[in-house]
Amino acid sequence: MSINTRCASCSQTSLLYLVDLPSRVLSNTLQATSPSQIPDGSGALWNILTRRVEDYNFKTIRLDAAHQGLVDASTSEDTYEPPQAAATHQAKDQAKIRRRYRHEGRDTFAALLAPGPAEPFRLLSHAISLSPVSNSVTLLGVHQNRSKNLIVSLPHGTSDAHVDAITTVIHSTFTPLCSFPLSVTCDVAWTKLMVSSVPTRPKPGDPTYSEEEVRSSFLLNPAVKALSIMRNPRWIRNPASITGAHSSFTFSFQDPDGSIGRALAKSRLFVFGKPVHLKRWTDKPRRTRDIPQA
Structure with missing residues (x-):
């Protein structure tokens, strides 16, 4: 709470x-x-x-x-965050303070x-x-x-x-x-999941789906629609740099004890008519340079 x-x-x-x-x-x-x-x-x-x-x-x-003030799921702008910048939110996401502050x-x-x-x-x-x-x-x-x-x-x-x-x-x-x-x-507490194998565009040469389009398609799943989503789907890469047919996005939702996330990760969900896979988001540890030996 x-x-x-x-x-x-x-x-x-x-x-x-x-x-x-x-x-x-x-x-x-x-x-x-x-x-x-x-x-x-x-x-x-x-x-x-x-x-x-x-x-x-x-x-x-x-x-x-x-x-x-807080920017919640209904009003957030959900702008792209590069992976390195997104990593700075790790503590907040894990602590379930899942909203962006300005x-x-x-x-x-x-x-x-x-x-x-x-x-x-x-x-x-x-x-x-x-x-x-x-x-x-x-x-x-x-x-x-x-x-x-x-x-x-x-x-x-x-x-x-x-x-x-x-x-x-x-x-x-x-x-x-x-x-x-x-x-x-x-x-309440939040859980952050990554959704992979997500189609990126209707056909080759078309623009990448917008995050609003991703959200609309993702919410067609009854299990997702029932969630209290706190951070809307966001591509893990800059949409302008996505060239492949599939990519991944992350989203966060209220999950007081983590049980909803565990159950959802085992569910069969679809985005743009294609099956997708879910797993808990894990931030990669920052790389440190080797210290020269004396």
């Missing part, structure tokens, strides 16, 4: 609240979290988390710093972060301790990621009632320091 905040004046989303983060993406979150942002006295917990990442989960709250170089958390990067954690920790409803909740950390969003981490197993209480505290603590009012909605 996650919580998005939406600007009351322009109806654009500005906060994402993630909870029950899958263990397979915990490592990505830990990489973005500094030990200095873990509460005092919790260094041992940090070491345990980093050593046994598969055995621990924690809940997170994401505050989007860009006052541009930034205009404005950091709406600038005032909040002005005293230092640890200020959000200090403010929220103090506010939580003063709340009779949430003072029993342990705040693991608050940090700003590369997308200028704030990530608030809570222990796995935090009850829904405490999550709601923390949400109220976040509103009262951070809203006065933000340039937009906040409202709350829910979100």
Whole structure:
């Protein structure tokens, strides 16, 4: 479950609240979290988390710093992303924050972060301790990621009632320091699949099918039509450079526990009248150059 905040004046989303983060993406979150942002006295917990990442989960709250909002499946432009650029979205896709954000170089958390990067954690920790409803909740950390969003981490197993209480505290603590009012909605985890053996054009010499045409044909499958698609089909290559008769595309959809993706990968689906194959998308690791020996 996650919580998005939406600007009351322009109806654009500005906060994402993630909870029950899958263990397979915990490592990505830990990489973005500094030990200095873990509460005092919790260094041992940090070491345990980093050593046994598969055995621990924690809940997170994401505050989007860009006052541009989420672009969901119904309104996203789904522009082509080269594989290398798409790889930069790996952590977000795995963490099921499956929507693209637009930034205009404005950091709406600038005032909040002005005293230092640890200020959000200090403010929220103090506010939580003063709340009779949430003072029993342990705040693991608050940090700003590369997308200028704030990530608030809570222990796995935090009850829904405490999550709601923390949400109220976040509103009262951070809203006065933000340039937009906040409202709350829910979100869930995503799965990203690759669909291969997809026809690229009606006949040789014709233009490559547009991604909208791919989407329309793909949605004719009842199993796909029933999905909550969060990122529409996108060719894995630049459409202008696709010369072969077949290629592949990726898409993302809501999948709280991953079971929908596993079942869908075994289904027999069609695109433009031809059978296609599905498998979970895996980003290729970046290549590193060999370091010259002395």
